Amino acid sequence: MKLNAWFGILEIGEDGKVLSADLLSKDVRELAQRSLTLRESRQDPPPAGFDLRAAALGCGFIEFPAEYDSLLHEVALEAVKIQVSASLTPDQRIIQAVEALDDINETANSLSERLSEWYGGYFPESGLGGEALAFFVAKYGSRENVGPDNPLYAKALDSMGANLEAEDEALLRGFAESVCSLYERRRQIETYIESSMERIAPNLNLVAGPMLGARLISIAGSLEKLALFPSSTIQVIGASKALFKHLRSRAPSPKHGVIFSHPLINTAPWWLRGKIARALAAKLSLAARLDLYSGKKDPALAEKLEEKVRQIRASNSRPPQKKPESGAKPGAKKKRRK
Amino acid sequence: MPEIRTLSEGVFEIIKDKKQLATRNLDPGRTVYGEKLIPVEGVEYRAWDPRRSKLGAMVLKKFDIPLKSSSKVLYLGAASGTTVSHVSDLVSEGAVYAVEFSARSMRDLIGLAARRKNIHPILADAGKPDSYAHLVEPVDVIFQDVAQPNQAEIAARNAARFLKKDGYLMLAIKARSIDTVANPKQVFKEEVKKLEQAFEPEFEILTARDLAPYHEDHLGVLAKLKNKTHLE
Numbered sequence: 001m002k003l004n005a006w007f008g009i010l011e012i013g014e015d016g017k018v019l020s021a022d023l024l025s026k027d028v029r030e031l032a033q034r035s036l037t038l039r040e041s042r043q044d045p046p047p048a049g050f051d052l053r054a055a056a057l058g059c060g061f062i063e064f065p066a067e068y069d070s071l072l073h074e075v076a077l078e079a080v081k082i083q084v085s086a087s088l089t090p091d092q093r094i095i096q097a098v099e100a101l102d103d104i105n106e107t108a109n110s111l112s113e114r115l116s117e118w119y120g121g122y123f124p125e126s127g128l129g130g131e132a133l134a135f136f137v138a139k140y141g142s143r144e145n146v147g148p149d150n151p152l153y154a155k156a157l158d159s160m161g162a163n164l165e166a167e168d169e170a171l172l173r174g175f176a177e178s179v180c181s182l183y184e185r186r187r188q189i190e191t192y193i194e195s196s197m198e199r200i201a202p203n204l205n206l207v208a209g210p211m212l213g214a215r216l217i218s219i220a221g222s223l224e225k226l227a228l229f230p231s232s233t234i235q236v237i238g239a240s241k242a243l244f245k246h247l248r249s250r251a252p253s254p255k256h257g258v259i260f261s262h263p264l265i266n267t268a269p270w271w272l273r274g275k276i277a278r279a280l281a282a283k284l285s286l287a288a289r290l291d292l293y294s295g296k297k298d299p300a301l302a303e304k305l306e307e308k309v310r311q312i313r314a315s316n317s318r319p320p321q322k323k324p325e326s327g328a329k330p331g332a333k334k335k336r337r338k
Numbered sequence: 339m340p341e342i343r344t345l346s347e348g349v350f351e352i353i354k355d356k357k358q359l360a361t362r363n364l365d366p367g368r369t370v371y372g373e374k375l376i377p378v379e380g381v382e383y384r385a386w387d388p389r390r391s392k393l394g395a396m397v398l399k400k401f402d403i404p405l406k407s408s409s410k411v412l413y414l415g416a417a418s419g420t421t422v423s424h425v426s427d428l429v430s431e432g433a434v435y436a437v438e439f440s441a442r443s444m445r446d447l448i449g450l451a452a453r454r455k456n457i458h459p460i461l462a463d464a465g466k467p468d469s470y471a472h473l474v475e476p477v478d479v480i481f482q483d484v485a486q487p488n489q490a491e492i493a494a495r496n497a498a499r500f501l502k503k504d505g506y507l508m509l510a511i512k513a514r515s516i517d518t519v520a521n522p523k524q525v526f527k528e529e530v531k532k533l534e535q536a537f538e539p540e541f542e543i544l545t546a547r548d549l550a551p552y553h554e555d556h557l558g559v560l561a562k563l564k565n566k567t568h569l570e
């Protein structure tokens with residue numbers, strides 16, 4: 001019987017004794033490559049209980065027992081290094097970008113609030129916030145630098161804000177510049193995600209849009225995992241906390257996964273959202289599988305989805321008479337009717 | 339001078355102000371996960387945190403630890419190597435085959451394995467032992483901590499291939515990974531039963547204890563292959 005060991009191909013008899021051996025050279029890189037091939041093919045593995053160490057020593061592949069460990073160690077290490085460096089696939093890069101985007105958003109929001117609080121002492125009437133305020137502060141510093149052609153000129157003139165002294169002004173400007181560059185970084189990452197999504201998941205990109213598509217991949221862990229999820233799971237991805245609660249305490253099953261940010265759902269009347277979510281999830285699942293297995297873009301996907309949504313809308317044009325979906329949170333009913 | 343007690347081969351309890359579980363550092367001067375290094379009379383020990391290691395908790399729960407300095411160990415679910423590092427200390431003359439299927443965890447494990455010659459890292463699914471059968475020799479101990487619903491089956495498949503007749507299986511069972519809602523006691527009962535009779539080979543359970551307070555809802559199990567000679 002023929003078997004593949006990491007150090008060669010062996011022929012063994014009925015009794016498990018090695019009859020002949022085709023030994024490889026002790027080249028760590030080559031041995032590691034072969035080990036990876038065997039890992040995939042799982043071809044002719046040694047039978048249960050086969051003593052590889054004794055065989056390696058018996059056939060003369062190694063000269064003394066300790067050499068078995070040192071060589072195997074290097075081969076195993078080399079093989080995992082190759083695997084780890086190959087694991088940073090394009091979808092994994094998108095996931096890193098999505099997570100970086102979340103971190104940037106969180107940081108930009110909290111720094112923007114700080115700036116608004118801080119600069120508010122000097123020009124509370126500006127009415128600006130977020131990126132607009134950061135841009136304004138970085139550009140002008142003190143409100144006294146606002147020229148007559150600026151729409152905020154009048155407000156700046158009779159502001160009740162305190163006088164901004166040079167030292168504080170420098171500090172605030174620097175801070176505002178940092179906030180501005182965070183917003184810039186955010187746009188850069190978004191552009192990256194958009195172009196990567198079109199390249200590695202064109203169908204998901206088409207149906208979900210780049211940000212939602214990227215987020216789905218990120219939460220699933222990889223494009224492959226997303227493609228293997230049933231569409232009922234895709235429908236609730238991102239609602240895992242609510243899902244867990246549902247399982248533990250019979251709380252209503254969650255209907256609000258991340259796909260609810262999709263325009264087809266968030267612009268639909270409340271009584272259609274569940275139905276549209278189901279249709280959307282089915283198409284997303286199909287799109288992810290197309291991306292994984294064929295990689296070719298199918299433009300008809302978006303049209304079919306829109307057609308399906310038109311049907312749903314047409315056959316359910318009025319809200320149901322009785323109470324809304326049982327999944328609605330108590331107290332949330334009124335809001336959702338708006 | 340702190341007092342040192344040996345709990346089992348290579349496993350120590352250092353008693354100074356309080357008791358501290360420790361192993362002898364095979365890679366002197368280095369810590370792996372932020373644990374303390376404790377030099378005593380020219381020998382460096384590494385504190386072993388039972389809250390971060392299920393094997394450590396099993397020691398304190400008075401399991402017989404079947405590891406010797408020459409043992410060969412197949413470790414399934416190595417993660418970034420917290421526990422693997424202590425096993426590596428224990429089997430200073432032996433070998434640890436450390437299987438992990440997350441590339442991200444493997445990235446950290448590689449750093450550890452590069453410094454410790456007795457760790458052989460393998461990036462593979464423990465549910466497919468065929469995929470690493472060309473690398474792994476028969477072992478004295480299989481340690482498994484994969485937190486997967488099919489862990490009993492994974493243990494059996496690996497034991498069938500790699501566990502020596504008189505070898506031991508050590509297993510950490512996480513109730514929530516089997517069933518997120520059921521009562522942990524019930525889950526443990528069913529998992530033990532699976533180990534005893536659901537797959538081939540069947541195991542004989544030697545010790546099964548809850549790992550609280552070190553790990554909530556975890557069961558530690560020590561088992562060996564069921565002796566079936568009377569059937570042959």
Ligand SMILES: C[S@@+](CC[C@H](N)C(=O)[O-])C[C@H]1O[C@@H](n2cnc3c(N)ncnc32)[C@H](O)[C@@H]1O
Binds near residue numbers: 417418465486
């Ligand atoms: C609870 S952690 C192990 C912690 C580790 N034993 C320690 O104490 O340092 C479980 C690990 O098992 C890995 N794992 C889960 N299923 C696996 C499988 N089928 N094959 C290999 N590794 C697996 C996970 O990626 C995770 O890193």
